[in-house]
Amino acid sequence: MRKLIVTEFITLDGVVEDPSWTFSEVPFEEAAYDIKGREQEEASALLLGRVSHDEFAPVWPSMEEFEAYNAMPKYVVSSTLQGSDWTNTHVLRSLDDVAALKARTDEGEGPIYVHGSATLSQGLLAAGLVDRLHLLVFPLVLGAGKRLFADSGETVKLELVEHAAYANGVTLQVLDVVR
Template sequence: MRDLVVTENITLDGVIEAAEWFNVANAEGLDQSDLNEVLSAHMASSDAVLFGRVSFEQMRGYWPNQTNDTSGVTDHLNNATKYVVSSTLEDPEWANTVILRGIDEVRAVRDQPGKDIVATGSIQLVHALIAADLVDEYRLFVYPVVQGAGKRLFAEGLEIPVLQLVETRPFKSGVVLLRYRRSSR
């Protein structure tokens, strides 16, 4: 069985909805070598990414066209198996993409051998994964920003399993990685 890992960029107050705050630690000229090193290690430990349809279409419209990406994200996304959960998408138009029709199919993929499956963005899907008790690990890149409003990772009413902190890592940019794993399965 593979681990299903939720990786999100998140504000101090728990907002994961993409907004201007995301640019704080990505400012031009900021040394991100330490952050890129960790992202490279995370990519090496996974062979699949999981998206909801909206995030998938946003990623598909951006990453395949990048020609001078030095982070390795372009190569990883173009080569990894991409799973997109959608009831309407017919042709993914991005190589190595498999369309899944629901959470049961996500569970079946998770039960196969392989490296980590990483879900990122895709808040509606992530909420469904949390509700279905499918998330093994959370990798939260906490940005030093308070948004005040927006979609949150742990929405009201979601039952969250007991989590154990397994890593805390600050970066030069002010971002902090918090890694949590389920206490037991």
């Protein structure tokens, strides 16, 4: 079974919505983004929610740094999206479809990455479909915005498997979901 990895830019108070603050509020440090290159090399597919798809699809195809993502299979979980003009993009209708995608090996054994997609990530976590989190934690408290971890009342146990701290205050936390 393929791993499903959620990767997020996140504030100390858990906000992941509209991460324009990543570049406007914290000095850029290239080393903090090395994980993004690794993710692109490892990924066998990209999974997105409708909102993230609608934000990425018009922009990423023209960005050279996302060439690998543009070529690989992309899946959008949506009950309303009819299709996409973004090359090799497919629509999934449910979390059951995501579970079936994880079980498929016809596209390789590499992990499936979820970028952004806060609502989808919350649902995937609640359904027990997430295997790992890649969090770039920014030293900011926004006080408002969509958070990665919803008030579900459920405990999710995580194990830290990799970490790093950067001079700009950003920390990397790679966490496996413990089942």
